[in-house]
Amino acid sequence: MKKFVSKMLAGALGLSMLCGVAAAEGETYVSWYTFGDVYLSSVRTALDAAMEAKGLTVVDKDSNANQQTQTDDINTALVTGANAVVVNLVESGAIGTAETLMNAIKEKDVPAVFFNRAVSTDNNEAAELFKGYEKSAFIGTDFTQAGIMQGKMIGEYVLEHFDEIDLNHDGKISYVMFKGDEANQEAIARTKYGVECADEVLTAAGKPALEFYDASNANKYLVDLNGTWSNTASFDYMQTILAQYNEANNNMVEVVICNNDDMALGAINALVNAGYNLPGGEGCTVIPVFGVDATDAAKELIANKQMTGSIKQDAEGMADAVATITANLIAGKDKFEGLNENYEVVDGWTVNIPYSVYTGE
Template identity: 40%
Template sequence: MTNLKRILVALLALTMIFVLAACDNNSGTSSADPSSTDPVSDTSEDVSSEDPAPTDITVNVFIYDFADPYIASVRDAMKANFESASITADFFDAAGDQALQTEQIQTSISQDVDLLVVNIVTTASDDAAMTVVDAAKAADIPLIFFNREVSDAVVNSYEKCAFVGTDADEAGYLQGELIYDIISADFDKYDLDGNGKIRYIMFKGELGNAEADGRTQYSVEEANRLFTENSLGTLEYYEPAATDLFRPCNWKAADAQNDMQAALGTNPMDSPNAIELVIANNDDMALGAIEALSAAGYNTEGGDKSIPVVGVDATVPAQESIAKGRMTGTIKQDAEGMASGIVSLCSNIASGADLMANTENMNVDSGVAKIRIPYAKYTG
């Protein structure tokens, strides 16, 4: 019996050791090596069946050109909104190169990013956008285009695709209203040669771009409609024989400054055919034109000679120029509103909701997932 008792005691002791060891192992949150940089993944059935954490996604944002002043303001606002939403976001600069942007997107997809936000470079055709959609769709990754508009067909080709931007034509109509507001207040003052017409120069952002097309066409059409309705004169392009009633400057201040200098060479401000109005598709080109005017003695801070200069975006430099009396007005494109709309859709994905959930109070197009951010006139 003595030997049997000893054996039983030994077995009981071993059992207690195993029980205590098991309890100790279950008391921790992870059994991973604390020195490892790899994330610990719990693949148990209970955990995997739970919804993902609201902020547990990574978003990659692809910008057509970091150098664009308005897009820079959208980017800054997006960063702040992403931080508030506790969403991780990385930004990529295509520097105006569609091939580079497409490569950046394909690399991100291969790295299992959760959401793509794309400010597409090429807008003249659907080809580039469809390439992006096809890649996102094949990987089942939600996709948001913004600012630079893609067609309805592109958005509708993928149920997890949306667009956040503006009504391309609205800025043109509002710019036309703004031109009328400014000039109709004292038509004779702005009609420098007294011929009953306002001679203008137009700086267009980009050929084949919906925003540039709408702003170029409807700013002049709407201003002339209002002038005619109120028995005033009309706008007349400064080059009567021109077939294209605009100077393409690719949204850039330097290009507009150079073209304005050339225009002032053929139409000096002290001549009977002087330019009487500057219309630009964006503020950067308007500011470039102002620099050329300033060199000719016009639109200087505190000066007594100026002509109306109007743009689009209401960037900080434009607002400062308006405050100094150099620029006359602009159409505000709401950078914060656009950023908020984009991050709202990203938050839907982060919380496991549909991409277009919670958009009842937004301005959404009928039949396509496009959210429109309104414009507004700005004169200081």
């Protein structure tokens, strides 16, 4: 059945080869979930440079957040002779999709390196997949840590600035959470731990837990319905919120928590339009806004006192690990040879890139 599926996919390549970017023989093919993600754009820039430094010729392809596009394009790259396939999976957590791609790559006996977006919600399933093909690896993060670290950062900041954050002086801090994608495992973990770990810090100090601004919202988050973690989604949500929840109505949202920095940017733009979080923070109310990724845009906002903090997801580290492992596998070496000692190799198939707190330099 698996061979039949792979042959069917390979047979559907004619049209996609006409409109896509294919890897020529001996080129390394990198398939991206989307070119529109700010963090992934920084990884792509770093990865292209790291691959070039290792003597590899890279072809980058945008899947435009469409799994069928990604599947077709990868099979095209295999037919045209790619020497390795590097995958930033569109359908995060979809083990069946990852298996289909892995089987197709394995048939061509070339390296399969997946990164950043989890292939399964079950770690045992993922381990079985990668251990089943010696020329494969996954590079990612211990994704729960981003939410845990963000939550602790939020809790500590709110605890230190409680009275000034509590704009309506009701003894409670209201918040909004912007979630990047309903099904993505990293988004789920960041949404969960970003609040839970903040609450742990606050309640341990005798303060009340954070309170979602809209009591009628059972989920206690607002999600990007397109699943693209976009600033457009958070901007639209925040603009709508501010029309009803504001200082004039004595019910202002007092903390903004975002799954990534791009959503933080959207929320801040809406706040600025309403007269909050102006550059420099002088002469206006500044609502604490927290993100993840520590993108260049976020660093600038933090320097301008428009954003409070972020969790750095190391784009250069991710790129370095992907390039090192890919080059090793192409050369027939041990996949982890020469890997930066700060990266954590787990169970012989995956590498975790560490996070760090960023509140300014």
